Amino acid sequence: MRYFIQLSYKGAPFVGWQIQPNGVSVQALLEEGLQIMLKEPISLVGCGRTDAGVNAYRFFAHFDTDLTIDDQNYPFLISKLNSWLPSEIAIARIFPVPDDLHARFSAIERTYCYYVDTQKDPFTTDRAYRVYKQLDLGKMNQAAQLLLQTDDFTSFSKLHTQVNNNLCSVTYAQWEQIENQLLFRITANRFLRNMVRSIVGTLLMVGEGKIDLEQFQEIIDAKDRSKAGKSVPGHALFLENVRYDMI
Incomplete structure (x- = not known):
């Protein structure tokens, strides 16, 4: 059973x-x-x-x-x-x-959240990533919407993994501000190793003005991990939900 x-x-x-x-x-x-x-x-x-x-x-x-x-x-x-x-x-x-319901392969959707502190907060140091530069939230959300038009996420995948392909279907990607904290939420049918953390790192580059929307799209199209931003730390990343048809 x-x-x-x-x-x-x-x-x-x-x-x-x-x-x-x-x-x-x-x-x-x-x-x-x-x-x-x-x-x-x-x-x-x-x-x-x-x-x-x-x-x-x-x-x-x-x-x-x-x-x-x-x-x-x-x-x-x-x-x-x-x-x-x-x-x-x-x-x-x-x-x-049921015996054919699989924890991994029967999941139809997964949602991750990433927390970013824009000011020092002693109560969130263990669960949020601190940034020190001013961020353009509007530009970050414009860039995030480009992810919904993307299917190949090679540029945001850890190298030398054992997956058959780097195709994912992102259905939601949005930043929101809650007081002095930014929350990035992303939903997809599947995620690659290190994918969310490298996406967040690259979106922060957009927010800091280091790259523009056109360059963000070029990073996606390059299918080259070395072109994207650094991976942000894991302590601020949360698997928020996993959805199944039968649960």
């Missing part, structure tokens, strides 16, 4: 979602916790692969087991897992799904 887990986590202590040889991952901790609770080997499949330090408001993973978890046992299992896991990881739901 297949079960989905909905969780959230703060990325700072981890090397990312996926198990890595060089540090502690969210996947490794959650698999260990489930194995202790269910007393059998558990292998988790996540809805994506967040990099080191990246956060998730709403993340999904699935696992298969021969055990049947009764409805009345879900709250108990969630409570036990949350007690065992570190404070940076929280389980919200565990629920049965």
Whole structure:
């Protein structure tokens, strides 16, 4: 039987979602916790692969087991897992799904948010990226709209990854200002490694006046990562939501 887990986590202590040889991952901790609770080997499949330090408001993973978890046992299992896991990881739901529903491949849409502080704020230093130059929000949003007309995001992808192609369909990309903080929200059917962070870094170049809209489009068309801006830090990036047809 297949079960989905909905969780959230703060990325700072981890090397990312996926198990890595060089540090502690969210996947490794959650698999260990489930194995202790269910007393059998558990292998988790996540809805994506967040990099080191990246956060998730709403993340999904699935696992298969021969055990049947009764409805009345879900709250108990969630409570036990949350007690065992570190404070940076929280389980919200565990629920049965059809055997063909896949946490990664059945997802039809993902949304990320990136937070930028325009003034010093001691309460957001661990979850926002501080910029010191004046930014033109209007120009940044004009550039962001060009992403909706793009399908090949090679210029914003990490090099030497194992994906078959760099094609993505972005349906929303917008900056908004909330007091002294800027929020960039982007939605697409899929994201490439490092894609959001390199897009944000390049949009900030537009906002600072280092490049104009025509040059931003040229970066997209070049399909060359070296042409785009630097990747901004991961601590200010949040996976906000993952959407499925059946959930």
